[in-house]
Amino acid sequence: LRRVLAAECVACLNKALCHLKDIWEEIGIPEDQRLQRTHVVKNHIKGLLEMMITEEENLKKRLKSSIETCHKELNAVCKELQIPPFEVSCKQQDISLLVEYAMIKQKSQRMQDLKALTLQDQDLCDVLCTDPYSIAPDVVPSLDQLDNFRHRIASLTAEKERRRAEFVSLKKHIILCMEDLDQLPETSFERDVVLKDGKAFCLSHENITSLKLLLRQLEDQKAENEVQCTAYRKEVQKLWERLQVSQEQRDAFSDHMVMSKKRNLEAVRRHLL
Template sequence: MRKSELIAAESVACLNKALCHLKDIWEEIGIPEDQRLERTNVVKNHVKSLLDMMIAEEESLWKRLTTSIETCQNELSKLCLELQLPPFQEDRSSTMLQQEKDLRIHLEVMLKEKNQRMQALKTLTEQDQDLCDLLCFQSFSVSADSVPSLEQLEKFCQHISSLTAEKIFFMHQELLEKKLKAEIEQWEHEQNGEFQVNGQKFMQFVTDQWETYRLEKEREKQERQLKKSKQTEEDMVYGTVIRTPTKQRFLGSTTPCKARKLNATSSTGTSNSTIRSVFGGTVCHSPISRPPILESKGNVKTPGHSKPPHQGLLECNKENICHLTGGVAGMTKVTASPQRNFSINSVASTYSEFQRDLSKSSKSKHVPEILNSTIIQL
């Protein structure tokens, strides 16, 4: 029998003995039965409340142990998958306290292993990035988000070792070449002959080897660039990756500020930036929205600090106007349009106005007013 069971039996015996002693005292005193019953109920309720409190505490402890065991088991299962390790085998014969203790110890060990692997991966990635930037090599392919396995870390370490050896080789190549060249010259001087490798002079052989190595690296670089460009094209066509293409302006496109200045520039000041076209005597507004230029304002300046128009250009414009008065029927007058490729949005926003003016011009029977100082005589 366990000691706890003995203590429990002793507690029951003590309780019975105390009740018997109370009964004897009540007999001697002469306490009536109803008072005896009341006092006995007080003793019973007091003992029962103590036992209920103890039972509630122990049940709470059992629930906490059960929850802790389940949590540790779930975390261990996830860690085993991340670390690519076999699942943890529990000892079902042990008690809950021992089981919970073992799970916690094993969980701490696995968490420490995970942190060490991630730290090692971070260190190796930084070293690999520095060496690849220095040697122009392709970096080692490994995911930075998942926990690497021991084999991956070992391969990564070997890769870093090879890059480090390559770096040391390149650092000492110049000194080694100078040393070999001096020794070869000394040997040729002693032997009175040429030192040849595969039928070539040694330095020529070294030069050819370096040229072959350089061409090989250049070819690998071009292949990587070609593969990257193909992948970018596929992403843009099939939409596998959301990627915005590089925005390129049209040739001669202007900023909004320059466009506003250009629309406000007079026809005489921008006589070289007009487009001449003949449409059989029709006059219509250009799709570019800007106010018409009146005849009386032949010397209008731009809103900015622009230079006055050249005198020769003014005379040419006056001569064109004179020709216009002599033969209007064979003339074609169009508005000045800057020789710049505006965006499609700006043209589309004024196309309705352009269509309306075109229909009005086709129905009109009289010659409209001159909209531009640049006139072409046919």
Template sequence: MVRRSDALATESVTCLNAALAHLRNIWEEIGIPEDQRLQRTEVVKKHIKGLLDMMIAEEENLRQRLKKSIAVCQKELHAVCQELSLAVCLPEEDCTMLQLEKDLRTRLEVLLKEKKERMAKLKSLKEQDEELCDILCTTGYSIDVDAVPSIEQLDAFCAHIASLNEEKERRRAEFVATKKKIILCMDELDQLPDTSFERDIVCEDEDAFCLSNENIIGLKTLLQQLEMKRTQNEAKCSELRSQIINLWDWLKISDEERNAFAVNMVGSRAKTMQTLQTELERLEVLKLQNMKNVIEAVRQELVSYWDKCFFSSEQRQAFAPYYEENYTEDLLQLHNLELNRLKQYYQTHQQLFEGVWKWEENWQLYLGFEKKASDPNRFTNRGGNLLKEEKQRTKLYKMLPKLEEELKVQIEAWEQEHCSQFLVNGQNFMGYVSEQWERHKLEKEREKQERQLKKNRLIEEEMLYGSAPKTPSKRKVNPANTPGKLRKPGQSTCTPGYSAKKLPRHGFNERNKENISHLSATAVSGASIGFSTQRNNLSVNSVATTYSEFARELSKVSKSNCQSQVLNSTTTNIHT
């Protein structure tokens, strides 16, 4: 395919030939001699050749500039690629000189722009680093500011700046919070900043404070010192208040005086501490003047803690100063030491004591239900309380062993930890519980024996008088009898067909009195012997009877009442 430039060159040669031919025709027509024609043709040749040479020189110059530019661009591009840590891009093989120069120049401009941007970013990051290092009092980031940084280096530098900003904000927040606490502590302590460091913290602008590690540590140290001092003041004020309250209680200080002083019972300022100290000194003087009353008040408090700690009489008697009557300062000191020891002992074992108290309360409640269960007057109730009481008693009966087991586990763990025995009323807890159950059963047996004795007495009286004395307890109504009618004297409520013999009063002689005394003594003696025998055979693990068992026993007694009367009456008649 013929290029257009080649066709244009051929056309230029044709035009040149036509122009020379035209010139020759003109010269011939004019009559220019041959020698002049040669001269004129030589001039035309020289002019055309000079023009072409000039054009060729210009184009050659262009080619040289292109070569030079290509070489320079390649060199600079290679250097920039090394600075930017980029791979050098090679030109295409079939690329012309102009295209090569243009591509290299364009690529170079792009890389130079990127270099400029990286250097500008590096400068900005460096300035931020210097500012942050000045605020945080740290060393600057290690990087060559003259070399073009790589993208990875810039990213690492940015992350470092971000971490410094986070650290600055953290320290700033910590400084502000600590400063507020320091000011609050100083205000509570009535203390002014003394050192230059304290003045920089309290008085200077927050932005002007250097957030160095040393300053932050100094802030924390100062705050700890102030808080420790405040804690000491609070502890001292609390101790003073405790002593004042104790002396108020011991000295029976009126509520008016206490309320007038109540404004000083809060806070821990130096002024408050001084006021508390003054009040304590005043009360100490009153204490010396009322030593006996004070010691008696301390003894009352001692008794309350003895009760809380379940101290036995032996443990209480071990504190001999309690029984002294020489009321001196030394005696009061001994009482105070013992009271403080008891308070510490109670606080240390408060959880165990509260558990024992819980068991004791439930135990007393259970005993109350048991007492109600043995009261015959409870059957007059028509409000459903019997069922409620029985449910509560059953619930307590189930809960007490669980509570005992829990306390047993806790106490055993405590005893293993402290290598000592936990005592309740001078004995271990389970022994104390077993003793309570044993006493309860013995009491039940005693009441049972008393009821049996009372029953025997009623039977003896009926044998003597023909009828038993009327009791306020409700008797079972016989459906065969008319409701509301009472049995006449001498009429028996026993098995039909049997009539008890009524003894006349005028025949009641000394022999009958002796028989009655003999029968009563025999019944009482037999009941006592039976009670003693049953008591010896009691088991620690035995428990009280239930409500249903009590009801069945009551039913048995009511059914066997008539039979007992017949048997005893018959026996009496035989002896008579």
């Protein structure tokens, strides 16, 4: 077959040269210029062949490099499977077998990565109360899909840490407000806030919003108590002046005159009565 193809190439070249010769004769190209043009044709064909040879040599190098890589992958698989290493040659069937083993190894690795990422995603979704990543668990993912999955995990992890920090800050202020108001958690949500930490509490957008709303309500109630306490203190001061209460008696009640907790508010109100 190679001889036939070589003969056909030579025939095509001779035919093309004869055609060129006829053209040159018809248009009156002198003999010396015909020789020059023939040399140009020869150099052009030579350059084309050399370029093709270079490309094929590069392909050969890339192929050898791929074989070496596949061979390493295959040896690793053989070692894991505790079987003798595979003897490599440059035959096409051996290359195909190497590639097949490498693809099996890559498939296994991708499925392991997918399983690990899916477990991480599920944990994050449980904490953040969000939907899991949409990807088929029994289909080999592409490299782009795995990269996208990793970016999602990184994004969710950062969001979890941000919300957890926000939860800790809000919880701290809520507890302080409840202490100032002498108020115990009443609803199940309030008990979850006070008793649970950032790992057990669902850090959904809705819960964070509810936390902010609860804190705002407590702060409003605390501010309202402060206003009432201030008003009552003024009335007490006026009453003391009218009744000429001694400084000793005033000092005994001084703690209630400077704090705005709920019990102090009640104490000041009772004192007025």
